[in-house]
Amino acid sequence: MLRLRSSILAHLLPSSPATSPAPPLRRLLSVSAIAPAISPSAGFAAEDYLVATCGLTRPQALKASPKLSHLKSPTNPDAVLAFLAGLGLSGADVAAVVAKDPQLLCAKVEKTLAPNVAELTGLGLSRPEIARLVSLAGATFRCRSIISGLQYCLPLFGSSENLLRALKSGSVLGSDLERVVKPNVTFLQECGLGVCDIAKLYVIRPSPLSISTERIRAAVACAEGLGVPRGSQMFRHALQAVAFLSxxxxxxxxxxxxxxxxxxxxxxxxxxxxxxxxxxxxxxxxxxxxxxxxxxxxxxxxxxxxxxxxxxYSLEGRLRPRYHVVKFLKENGLLMRDPHVVKFLKENGLLMRDPSYSAVFKEAEKVFREKFICPYKEAAPHLEEDYDAACKGKLSTNFRFT
Incomplete structure (x- = not known):
């Protein structure tokens, strides 16, 4: 096993990117090829190892150590850490990965991790992308099933970069691919959803693609019954809204x-x-x-x-503050002084008895300020200050901006 660790270091480290592992990991790499393995009889202090060698905090190590209680020596964890360093993960990256999935330290390098990396490379992923995948995929990375999952997901997301971005918001690789995901994708394609929309459903947590095909069919029927037909622009959003509701x-x-x-x-x-x-x-x-x-x-x-x-929209952070700005400007006759604003108001019905406030509420924040705050800094010097306060929930009952 000592020769195995030495071989891993010699084979992987020369090709790794120029990263700076945290001190505990650097010390491990410098001595792992020469230090004798701890004998089984000496035991393995998992919590101390996680802190001193992997860089976890003591609370993190306390939480993670029970999952390593069966280990008798640091031999396998040493090999895994060397392997991760060879992929280019920094000490901080390794600490985060181990805290997220302590059992990664129990994975077999030659039987699982190395073959996974080789096949991921064959799928077109670069070393830096594989390193990111380790950080994002969690326990899935130490499973051989990750290969078939990525083979299926890559075409849906269009590129490895899109897939890695999606992994930040949730695990798109954790569902049963053959029995759940594939049948659901096929059915939704029959419903008119394109791969881009399906990919967006895939990354939602929980994902509608993770439920049974029977339930996804019921969700489609429900969406249609509520007035959102298949193929419409809002169909994906409707499906998302009802997928987990009886x-x-x-x-x-x-x-x-x-x-x-x-x-x-x-x-x-x-x-x-x-x-x-x-x-x-x-x-x-x-x-x-x-x-x-x-x-x-x-x-x-x-x-x-x-x-x-x-x-x-947010009631306190958007609707109420904007309504009171417009109300204040109208009550003080300020809106009529700016011809551009008057034109905007007429086009959107704001001079009507039942004003179209949706035009005000829907404006991007920058545009709203340009139209309803900036032109009145002289006439209403406290307008912007009071509006900012209102957006933070400090709206007074009078809300006079004066």
Whole structure:
């Protein structure tokens, strides 16, 4: 085994990138080829090893050490650490990987890790990309199944870079590929979803692709029943919204939408077809937005149904501050002084009795400030300061900006 570790170092380290392992890992690499292995009778202090050699904090090591309790010596962990260093992982990277998956130190280099790297290279991944994959894939990296998973996923994501980016938001390699993922992908392609949309569903945590094909079919039927047909622009979003809801929960959420926003069945369908995320909002959140938009702003239920995206915006961080800015400017006659703003208001119905506040709410933050804050710095010198405070939840009851 000593010769194996020496061979690993000699074979891998010359080709590794110029990285600077943390001191514990550097000490390991410098002595691993000459230090005798600890005999089984001497035991293996896993917690101390994780701290001194792998760079984990003491709490991390305390949590991880039970998963290494069966080890009798550092021989295999030494070999794994040398292998990771050969891939170009720094000491900090290794510490993060081991903290995430301590059992990686139990993986067999020659039987699993080295063959995985060889096949990943064959798939077109570079050494730096494989090093990133180690950090992102967790326990999946020490499984041979990662190869078939990547073979299938790479075409979906279009490139290894896209796949690695997706891995940051969730494990796209953890679901049963043959029995779950592939049948679901095939069915969704039959429903009209392209590979880009399917890839976006794949990275959601939890992913709709991870549920049974029977449930995904029921989710498709539910989305269609709520007014979002296959092939429509919002179909993927609708599928995401209902995939993990039972029929009873969907019905209950629809009833709450009808009650909170005073919508008819048809208006719920209109709203859901434009903003499926409504079904993912908590009852309390919807109720507060309803009270603000209908009772305070004065919007009609039918109008909100036609512009449902406004319900999904932050109430305290966006809707309420912007409404009070426009209200303040209108009440003080400031809006009419800027011809560009007047044109914008007329085009978006803001001079009508029932103002189209969706135009104000939907604007990007930078654009909103350019149109409704910057032109009035002289006339209302405290406007920007008070608006910033309101966005942080410090909106006073008067909100006068003066």
């Amino acid at each position: 029929e009873e929960k969907v019905a209950a959420k629809v009833e709450h939408l009808k009650k909170a926003f005073r919508w008819s069945d048809a208006e719920v369908g209109i709203a859901f077809s434009k903003a499926p995320a409504l079904l993912m909002r908590a009852k309390e959140s919807l109720q507060r937005r309803s009270e603000f938009l209908i009772n305070e702003v004065g919007l009609q239920p039918a109008y909100i149904a036609q512009q449902p995206a406004i319900v999904c």
